[in-house]
Amino acid sequence: MNDSAFHYVDGALHVEGVPAASLAEQFGTPLYVYSRDALTRAYRAYADACAGRKATVHVAVKANSNLAVLNVFARLGAGFDIVSSGELARVLAAGGKASNTVFSGVGKSAAEMREALEAGVKCFNVESIPELHALNEVAKSLGKKAPVSLRVNPDVDAKTHPYISTGLKSNKFGVAFGDARATYREAHDMANLDVVGIDCHIGSQITEVSPYLDAVDKLLDLVEQIESDGMSIRHVDVGGGLGITYDDETPPDIGDFVRTLLAHFEERGHGQREVYFEPGRSLVGNAGVLLTRVEYLKPGEEKNFAIVDAAMNDLARPAMYEAFHRIVPVIERKASARLYDVVGPVCESGDWLGRDRELAVEQGDLLAILSAGAYGFVMSSNYNTRARAAEIMVDGERARAVREREEVKQLFAGESILPD
Numbered sequence: 001m002n003d004s005a006f007h008y009v010d011g012a013l014h015v016e017g018v019p020a021a022s023l024a025e026q027f028g029t030p031l032y033v034y035s036r037d038a039l040t041r042a043y044r045a046y047a048d049a050c051a052g053r054k055a056t057v058h059v060a061v062k063a064n065s066n067l068a069v070l071n072v073f074a075r076l077g078a079g080f081d082i083v084s085s086g087e088l089a090r091v092l093a094a095g096g097k098a099s100n101t102v103f104s105g106v107g108k109s110a111a112e113m114r115e116a117l118e119a120g121v122k123c124f125n126v127e128s129i130p131e132l133h134a135l136n137e138v139a140k141s142l143g144k145k146a147p148v149s150l151r152v153n154p155d156v157d158a159k160t161h162p163y164i165s166t167g168l169k170s171n172k173f174g175v176a177f178g179d180a181r182a183t184y185r186e187a188h189d190m191a192n193l194d195v196v197g198i199d200c201h202i203g204s205q206i207t208e209v210s211p212y213l214d215a216v217d218k219l220l221d222l223v224e225q226i227e228s229d230g231m232s233i234r235h236v237d238v239g240g241g242l243g244i245t246y247d248d249e250t251p252p253d254i255g256d257f258v259r260t261l262l263a264h265f266e267e268r269g270h271g272q273r274e275v276y277f278e279p280g281r282s283l284v285g286n287a288g289v290l291l292t293r294v295e296y297l298k299p300g301e302e303k304n305f306a307i308v309d310a311a312m313n314d315l316a317r318p319a320m321y322e323a324f325h326r327i328v329p330v331i332e333r334k335a336s337a338r339l340y341d342v343v344g345p346v347c348e349s350g351d352w353l354g355r356d357r358e359l360a361v362e363q364g365d366l367l368a369i370l371s372a373g374a375y376g377f378v379m380s381s382n383y384n385t386r387a388r389a390a391e392i393m394v395d396g397e398r399a400r401a402v403r404e405r406e407e408v409k410q411l412f413a414g415e416s417i418l419p420d
């Protein structure tokens with residue numbers, strides 16, 4: 001939790017200058033609440049550490065794609081990392097620039113390539129030889145040259161959850177390290193491609209710097225080979241992945257992480273090389289919480305359950321990855337605490353948000369699920385025909401709805417029944 005943005009005043013949780021309880025009263029629950037200050041400070045930690053170097057930050061839109069969140073970053077001068085034409089549309093609607101946007105992803109369609117080329121994205125992070133051919137064809141049909149970087153799979157162990165580790169040989173991502181040099185030659189020979197960079201993304205929620213240093217070493221070895229083959233590589237994109245504290249993890253400080261990586265480029269004699277970062281979680285994760293109300297308490301022989309109004313459709317991470325999110329009371333109670341499983345109303349045993357949590361709660365109380373700003377709302381669904389939560393941005397003493405709560409009628413507005 002970002003201490004100054006989310007804090008208690010006389011036992012009441014505040015988001016910046018606003019009591020969380022008043023947000024729940026005004027906007028209802030479940031409710032995603034973001035702090036503009038926390039977003040800004042996380043971005044600045046990256047940007048300040050990049051100052052004076054040819055290094056740029058591309059916010060990974062997938063972690064939180066709310067227009068107001070993207071707009072906060074766009075105003076700070078951020079670039080963006082997208083994985084679909086939908087995300088490109090969001091970046092443009094939020095005031096971001098295509099010319100400062102990189103397009104990642106393993107399965108870009110020809111239509112998406114066309115849209116991105118027409119918009120003028122800065123670089124396509126290409127993941128396979130067939131994708132190179134497809135992009136070359138699309139660029140040719142538009143009479144353009146597509147700027148490309150190859151996502152190379154450096155085969156390093158990011159030491160994170162298997163579902164979010166992406167840099168191993170066994171993952172679907174990137175061009176195999178051993179094939180990369182030849183693939184670069186192939187790309188170089190395609191008339192409508194312009195080779196500009198190299199990239200990798202080794203995983204997410206990484207709490208050590210060493211896997212990055214290993215990846216950078218492997219990428220720079222390749223850069224040296226590719227350049228000796230007569231091509232020039234302008235930038236090295238190290239991907240995203242820096243972890244955050246959900247529980248007791250101790251990831252490196254953002255500034256230290258960036259400085260360590262940039263120093264490593266220098267040590268390797270690549271201090272002038274342009275470096276791209278693609279952070280998601282570390283920018284938004286601890287800038288958001290999910291507020292939820294306790295509907296019922298259900299004590300049991302083996303377990304006590306606190307049944308809340310948020311569910312796996314609102315925050316999928318616990319059900320999907322057994323991810324831990326701290327759960328705290330919005331108003332602290334003096335009463336003695338009991339152990340609860342905090343669960344939602346969805347009809348699945350997997351619908352839990354926290355297990356064995358020590359909480360002093362009563363029916364009707366509000367709880368805050370912390371570290372919910374990344375991969376929270378964006379992964380929510382309408383399972384059980386549940387309308388998705390509203391999203392709020394707090395800025396000092398002010399709070400503004402940045403996404404309205406869905407209404408049930410919207411959920412089946414595009415459906416129809418057979419005429420006979």
Ligand code: LLP
Pocket residue numbers: 060063081104105164201203204205239240241242278279280281282317321374375
């Ligand atoms: N760049 C690329 C190419 C990526 O695939 C990702 C995330 C990022 C950047 C941003 O990584 P970050 O800094 O956020 O770690 N839903 C999972 C996380 C999936 C991450 C996928 N790729 C979760 O909730 O933990």
